[in-house]
Amino acid sequence: MITLKQIHKLIEKSENPLIFYDDDPDGLVSYLLVKKHFDKGNGVAVKGKPMLGTDYLLSVDKYNPDLVIVLDKPIIEQDFVDKVNVPIIWIDHHPIVEIKGVKYYNPRFKDKNDNRCVSHWCYQLTKENMWLAAIGIISDYQKPSFVKTFIKKYPELLKEFKNQKEAMFNTNVGKLIKIFGYSLKGFTKDVNKNIEILSKVKDPNDLLQGRTENTKLLLNRIEKVKKEYDKLLEKAVEENKGKKMVVFVYPSGKYSFSGELSNELMYKFPGKVILVGRRKEGKVMMSLRAPEEKRIKLPPILEKALTGVEGYGGGHDYAVGASIIEDDFDQFFSVIKAEVLK
Incomplete structure (x- = not known):
């Protein structure tokens, strides 16, 4: 080295x-x-x-x-x-x-x-x-x-x-x-x-x-970016109140906020696993987070979920990214959900 x-x-x-x-x-x-x-x-x-x-x-x-x-x-x-x-x-x-x-x-x-x-x-x-x-x-x-x-x-x-x-x-x-x-x-x-x-x-x-x-x-230039982010964050929070796992998938727009949203949703929903995805051109690009205090390590879960689907992913123990074709999302998510909530 x-x-x-x-x-x-x-x-x-x-x-x-x-x-x-x-x-x-x-x-x-x-x-x-x-x-x-x-x-x-x-x-x-x-x-x-x-x-x-x-x-x-x-x-x-x-x-x-x-x-x-x-x-x-x-x-x-x-x-x-x-x-x-x-x-x-x-x-x-x-x-x-x-x-x-x-x-x-x-x-x-x-x-x-x-x-x-x-x-x-x-x-x-x-x-x-x-x-x-x-x-x-x-x-x-x-x-x-x-x-x-x-x-x-x-x-x-x-x-x-x-x-x-x-x-x-x-x-x-x-x-x-x-x-x-x-x-x-x-x-x-x-x-x-x-x-x-x-x-x-x-x-x-x-x-x-x-x-x-x-x-x-x-x-002044980034103010319009902030407004778009705040709008998506508010929608994600509203949709996930009372849920065991936080999941928010949004259509592709001018900006990608998956990483930022997953981080802030961890703050707003302490102790919960977060999945934020963005649909674009037939793919779902995702950012996943897990609470470190619960010791839910994401890489082995992600590896299992990627088996049999078209896509890739990787990252750290409690923060990973992934991209799969949209047709495989339901199969991918069912594995993630089963592993996280078992």
Whole structure:
């Protein structure tokens, strides 16, 4: 496994790195930490699926990088690696996969249970912009190693907490996490404008309160995204009152909110397993969550549910994603429900 020190040297030497990152707050924060520290590189958010595949070779051709960096993606297709003719650095925290031709950093090589998120490791790599790192780490339901220092420096953003869900949904850090998430929604050109603004923010309160022209512009731009999300959240809550398992499947629209909805529904329905799905082009793309305190580990349940259906999925013990064809959804869901409620 490559070390963070070696990664730092490689990025320093690079003149034109290309950075692929997952399209969630952890991925975005990881990218911004690297971008702001090294002051170079083009960024591409990998949307809609857990893998970085050959369809993203167009970005490699477009930017002609001398180094490719991949942040917070669970899978890279071997075919993608084989067709990229420059070094590839992969920083991730999902279960280790076998792959050739990449410089791979994953804490699980040393400890299979160490799933500290990529924002944590990019902060260890760069050692600056603590407020950014806190957003990424807390968004991934983890507690920053520097949390006491952060609270002392930014008491208006976060106070001592025991429950990760409280930090996510009942603090100003939680509001910042939502701003980062909303900024990733929409057309690529709009997302790129949002991220350009985020890359220049130096004080989180400027972003939270819209104290500059650029942050005010960003908050206005994402307001319509927030309204769409709030509408879906209200519908999901109403439909699942009194149910043993929270299930919400919605038609595809302009934005995808499955991950965000599943996280917030966990807060609103404590102790329940959550399944949120989005129907699009004959498929159902899902985000599933399970309460850690009940020790319902999702990967073996997901593996069983995927048997005999057309689709794929994977993730962490208590948070997974999956995509199956719509015709197989009833069969898939019947297995999930039986396993969860038995």
